[in-house]
Structure formats: C-alpha cells, structure tokens
Amino acid sequence: MFLGKVIGTVWSTKKDENLVGAKFLIVRQVDLNLKDKDNFVIAVDSVGAGEGEIVLVATGSSSRQTEFTKNKPVDAVIMAIVDKLDVPLKKYLQKQENLA
Amino acid sequence: MFLGKVIGNVWATRKYEALHTFKLMFVQPINGENENIGEPIVAVDTVGAGPGEIIYYITASEAVIPLPVDMAPVDASIVGIVDTINLKS
Numbered sequence: 001m002f003l004g005k006v007i008g009t010v011w012s013t014k015k016d017e018n019l020v021g022a023k024f025l026i027v028r029q030v031d032l033n034l035k036d037k038d039n040f041v042i043a044v045d046s047v048g049a050g051e052g053e054i055v056l057v058a059t060g061s062s063s064r065q066t067e068f069t070k071n072k073p074v075d076a077v078i079m080a081i082v083d084k085l086d087v088p089l090k091k092y093l094q095k096q097e098n099l100a
Numbered sequence: 101m102f103l104g105k106v107i108g109n110v111w112a113t114r115k116y117e118a119l120h121t122f123k124l125m126f127v128q129p130i131n132g133e134n135e136n137i138g139e140p141i142v143a144v145d146t147v148g149a150g151p152g153e154i155i156y157y158i159t160a161s162e163a164v165i166p167l168p169v170d171m172a173p174v175d176a177s178i179v180g181i182v183d184t185i186n187l188k189s
Contacts, residue, residue: 001124001141001142001143001174001175001176002139002141002142003110003142031139032108032126032140046116046173047114047115047116048114056110056112056115056124056142058173058174058175059175060160060161060175061160061161062160062161062163062164062173062174062175063173063175064161065161065164065171065172065173065174066116066171066172066173067171069173070171077173079115079116079119079172079173079174080110080112080114080115080116080119080124081112081113081114081115082110082111082112083111083112083113083114084110084111085108085110085111085126086108086109086110086111087107087108087109087126088107088108088151088152089105089106089107089108089128089151089152090107090108092107093107093128093136093140
C-alpha cells in the first residue's frame with residue numbers, strides 16, 4: 001500500500017458495466033512528510049474518503065478483494081483513511097540518504 | 101518475499117471493515133547489508149513487529165493469505181521477524 005492524497009473525483013457515464021456505482025477518486029502519491037510526489041492513480045473508494053484526505057491505496061490484484069470490487073476490472077482501491085503517521089525512524093532514513 | 105525494516109506505524113480509524121483489528125506499519129525495503137532500497141511502503145502486520153525490527157514481507161494478492169479473513173484489500177503484509185542474516189560476502 002502507498003500513501004496518497006485525494007485531489008479530486010472522476011465522473012464517467014460510459015464505462016464497463018461492472019463499474020456502475022463505483023466512486024472514483026484521483027489520488028496523488030505523497031511521501032512520509034506528506035509532500036507531493038509525481039505519481040497519480042485513479043482509485044475506487046471503499047471507505048468513504050473525500051477530497052484533501054490522506055489515504056492508503058492498495059494496488060494490483062489485491063484491490064479486487066473487497067465486496068464491491070470482487071471480479072471487477074479494478075486495480076487500485078482506497079482501503080484506509082489516515083489519521084496520523086508515527087514514524088520514529090524517520091531520522092534514520094534521512095541519515096542514510098545523506099550518507100549516500 | 102522481501103526484507104524490510106519497520107520504521108513506524110499508521111493510525112487509521114476509518115479503514116475497510118475486514119481490516120479493523122490489524123496494525124498498519126511503514127516498512128522501508130532493505131537489502132542483505134541493511135541498506136535502504138527504494139521507497140517505504142505500508143504493510144499489514146501479522147506477527148507483532150515493532151519499529152526498528154528487520155522483517156520480511158510478502159506483496160501482491162498473496163498478502164491476504166496470512167490474514168484470518170476471506171477477503172481484504174491488502175497488497176503487502178509482514179509475515180516474519182528476522183533474527184539473523186548470514187551473508188557470505
């Protein structure tokens with residue numbers, strides 16, 4: 001799973017009929033400091049996320065493992081809304097980056 | 101399976117129903133020499149790992165297998181804590 005920020009919604013009327021009723025959100029990947037990265041993904045929402053929220057996105061075949069997305073053409077799903085990040089070893093990461 | 105180091109955890113009250121009892125951890129992938137490779141990921145903890153520990157994790161749809169639920173949108177889970185690594189250099 002990766003961290004992302006919901007930056008918008010996608011509307012579409014013509015789509016695979018299995019996808020009728022799905023809520024699509026545009027998610028921009030963010031790093032541990034919640035700074036924007038360059039990757040975007042369109043993900044199906046399974047938790048009721050809204051714009052501006054930090055979420056976790058599961059990708060690949062795992063994203064078909066929800067009641068709604070089962071056997072549907074989906075490869076990214078929002079599976080949690082993040083309240084707080086607790087990363088005590090963040091400094092260790094930065095130290096290694098500086099050494100490299 | 102890949103080696104990683106637990107660097108922190110994620111607090112998320114609102115998550116997919118089947119995942120309510122699981123811990124979500126930040127994992128930094130590492131190589132055998134304890135050097136960071138790539139970006140941190142988020143993985144579900146099934147063994148009780150804590151920050152600072154070296155673990156191994158599985159990815160893709162197999163990540164659901166160690167969880168005691170039928171279906172869950174999980175693409176990475178921690179399946180073991182590493183005691184030692186023996187590397188012939």
